[in-house]
Amino acid sequence: MLAVGYKAWLPLNASQGGGAIDELIVIIHWFMAVLFIGWGAYFVWCLIKFRARPGHVATPELPKAKASKYCEVMVIVIEAILLLGFSIPIWAAMRGEGNGPKPDEALVVRVVAEQFAWNIHYPGRDGLFGRTDVSLVSKENPIGLDRSEPAAKDDLVTINQMHIPVNRDILVYLSSKDVIHNFGLPLLRVKQDIIPGMTIPVWFKATQTSNALRDQMVENYPLTGRAPMLLLKYHVAMEEYEDTDGTVIIAKGKVLTEDLVADLVAAGFETVRAAPRVPAEIACAQLCGLGHYRMRGYLTIDSAEDFEKWMVAEEAWLEDEEEDDEGY
């Protein structure tokens, strides 16, 4: 009920670097819990033992409190360990200049954020990004790509659809056309502000495919109640559901809609096993205007074969476009 694939704690981790971040978060929270429970127990004990009551008076002498001095020193030491032993190494690995994958080893992608969409720019087979210029920006050409340039001929540009292969280093160059956005991949523990005027690199490696993630995020959702579509938006059924006479109401993997939900209810079902259609989302994590809440992108983590299939399909579509001379 409360948790849908994303528990009321850390989400699934689908990245190589994410584990270290999760580990740090968990350790800090144990530390916090120890301090809070310790203080809290002492606090409650004082309130009981030293409450005003007939026959009880305050003792004006101040306690020596050696224990609290030791605790304070320990707090400082633990904070130092967390900073030096955990945070700094993780930050160096994920952010340190020069610590990212070499561009020729990784899949390099450009992400150009705008109000309110993610433009994903692939360099294509030649590995070279075509030139972009703000003067070429138009509705059909949101990143201002100069298609006449040879390097740009095989560039792929999608809107909100980011595909990456699993288990491969990904190097993303982030930029923005208008305001500050933030490239967030919660399941991959990636989060990076995109500052207009700057190109900021971020790198990660996904360790699970979208299909594998979806399988772990299956839940039973109620079909009745106040607003079932609120939780079923952008979800797919993870089982086939048949009517009493055998007709298929919804096949496995099909997106749930208001009408399909109504059909399921009419057929007598009270819950549906579903999971997000795209488990890994691109979330904008910096207020960017009135559409900030719907600046959702889709990250699909493919197996190597599926990624190749996707690339081929995109290239074919690009060729068709060029034949139509639309000059996209």
Added chain:
Amino acid sequence: MSIMPDHDHHDHGHDGHHALGFIRTYIFTVDHKVIGIQYGLTSLLFLFFGFLLMLAMRWQLAYPGQPLPILQAIFGDQKVPGGIMAPEFYNQLGAMHGTIMIFLGVVPLGVGAFGNFVVPLQVGAVDMAFPRLNMTSYWVYFIGGVLMISSFFVPEGAAQSGWTSYPPLTQAAPFWGQTMWLTSMVFLITSSLLGSINIIVTVVQLRAPGLTYFRLPFFVWAQLITSFLLLLAFPPLEAAAVLQLMDRVAGTSFFLPSGLVFSGQVQDVAGGGNPLLWQHLFWFLAHPEVYVLILPGMGIVAEIIANNTRKPLWGYKSLVYSAIFLGFMSFVVWAHHMFITGMGQSMSTFFAATTMIISIPSVVILTALLLSLWGGSIRFNTPMLFALGFLPMFAIGGLTGLPLGLPASDIHLHDTYYVIGHFHYVVAPGSLFALFAGIYYWYPKATGRQFNEFLGKLHFWPTLLFMNGIFLPMLFMGMGGVSRRLYDQTEYAHGQAAQNWNVIMSWSAWLMGLTQLIFILNLVLTILAGRKVGANPWHATTLEWSAPSPPPHGNFLEPPKVYRDPYDYDPARKDGFIEQTQPEPS
């Protein structure tokens, strides 16, 4: 509330005060007590208004897309079409909620109201050092507040880029709302500057004979340090506001890089600016600002704990030194709000280190207050309940700052609901509880009447419960990755997961709103029919309790002299305490 008690036989020739008339006595007054109450009433009204804005937002969060006709009736068809608030209106409410609560609510209440009313009394002065400057600073605050609120009524509405007003978003946002926000901030900052100068000079120059610095109540230390933070940290924000105003009205591009495209239009500006410049200038103020939010509260809690444990505070000197250290350190941690902007290793390590270091004085202060309970005889009246409630709530707030202050863990938690939960724990069941405690504690002094204890407790317990109902789930939501400032969280799968939390949080908020009516009722009833009290109903030691309740013009019947430390509680004495003005040897 009467500033002039009817039993005034000891009017020390105060020049024709009776002839001053209503306007000079209650409106354009120079008496610090009346000004303090003016700040108090105005800020409480703004606090309630800012709270109401959030209650409206919580409908959209709990029941996204469901119409609420009354919202449409209040705000009109453009902002709430068909009873469902528009996303830009939600953003306006969000930006204004934060701005109003901080700059029109908590700071004016903590510093303007409590600072003004209590500090001159606690140092034994007849008034603040600059009474007319004091009056000016209140009215400048008032104008700034009215300007800020009236930005809701300009074309396209109020500021909607967060209370943090980051460019270039502010540049893309509608013209009037943000411009008025900046203008209003200039007024509010000016008011703060004038007020802080007044408090510092009052504490340094107007201490009564015998009142050395280390005999000052911790509350006065807290206000002194807070005033230094306001004095030195606000001007960079004023400079930044001027720069952003220039970007908006004079066509400059201090914060705007070249090549920006808003809605398909390339921006006709020179370019070459840097959005991060705004962030640095803003956070240079805004981090000390959060200590401005908490320090007066810590001061209030310290006073009330000493009084209601009937023993001296533990570690008075360490409290003072920690607060001073905290003040200093608050100037060198600001970029921990900017870890995710693309910072490299050296900068992030520096600010992470300073952030870890600044947690130490906070820990010391909290520990000292906790240790002050040991060996006491604890009275559980309403001010003490709020002061005690402050302690674990502030602890949660402070502890949740740890994963945010380390850059690596901040990667996951930055700009999520975890942050909102963190800072609300510190400010809402933290500072606000302390301020409630202070209102209850000093209400008898200001009004000469005692409030109703039962209603006080009826205010406390549900508020404590609902505060946790609102903010505890936020920590879990943030852990799950739900971003802040989302009009409709169900657009994301991870947000959908949190939707049921939203319902709990909204109902907690609405019920908490109802509970505050008990508080208002109590305050009003007390003035009308509360039991009259004498100078020292709490049997407290500090100087304000030597003055009549309420104190007359000029405060003390005789100029006070100080002979002792601020918290000389001793069960061997009559009523368990000795006032600071008592020369009898210990």
Added chain:
Amino acid sequence: MSAEIPYITKPRPDTGLTNGKLGMWLFLASEVMLFGALFSAYVLLRVGAEEGAWPLGSDILNVPIGAVNTIVLITSSVSMVMAWASLKMEQPGRARVYLAVTLALAVLFLVVKVGWEYRPKLHHYTVWLVDGTSMDGHLDGAVDAAADHIMFVPDAEGDEHPEAMQISREQIKRISNFGPSHDNYLGIYWTMTGLHGLHVIGGVIAIAWFLVPGMALFRKDPEMYTNRIEYVGLYWHFVDLVWIFLFPIIYLL
């Protein structure tokens, strides 16, 4: 009632300060932070500017005029001190003269600034063309919003009076006068000198008040009057000091 607040005229023994003096020093501390923030902004903007995008101060601004204004302000600081010293030596007549001199110099500073520096900049334009070149000059007559071109008189060397030329709007990438929108250098110039100028105006108002209506205070309480002149003097020295930093940084570097 304010007469009961101590240490307005006589300093408090253990701090050695009067309330007003401490108050003024605190105010000046906040002003240091205000102008300091703007100076920091200047540094960040300049360091972050692209190669060649940040002009040399002396190419855009008139250094001799700035130098003259610097001397004017420094002299006014001297006359301000002399005014206070005269009061301490109980020579109110001389003090009034010195105050008047200070006021006159301050007004001169503003007149020079507005008349010789600000005004010309608002009429001087730069046109950036789409081919990447740019031209400085003046607009010939009012700009016709409906027309597809502007009439522009480019700057010339020496005594030449070039003809107005027509530039079609299609060729124009951007046009701006030498006001704050021109580029970040001019933006920060206008902002900082403007804010400084507002502070000068504040000083002018204060000094004028002490010269005319404030004399009533001198008659009633000469010591309080003298102290307040001292505080205004502190403020005035600060305003001068800001300019002493502004001038070399903005004009010379």
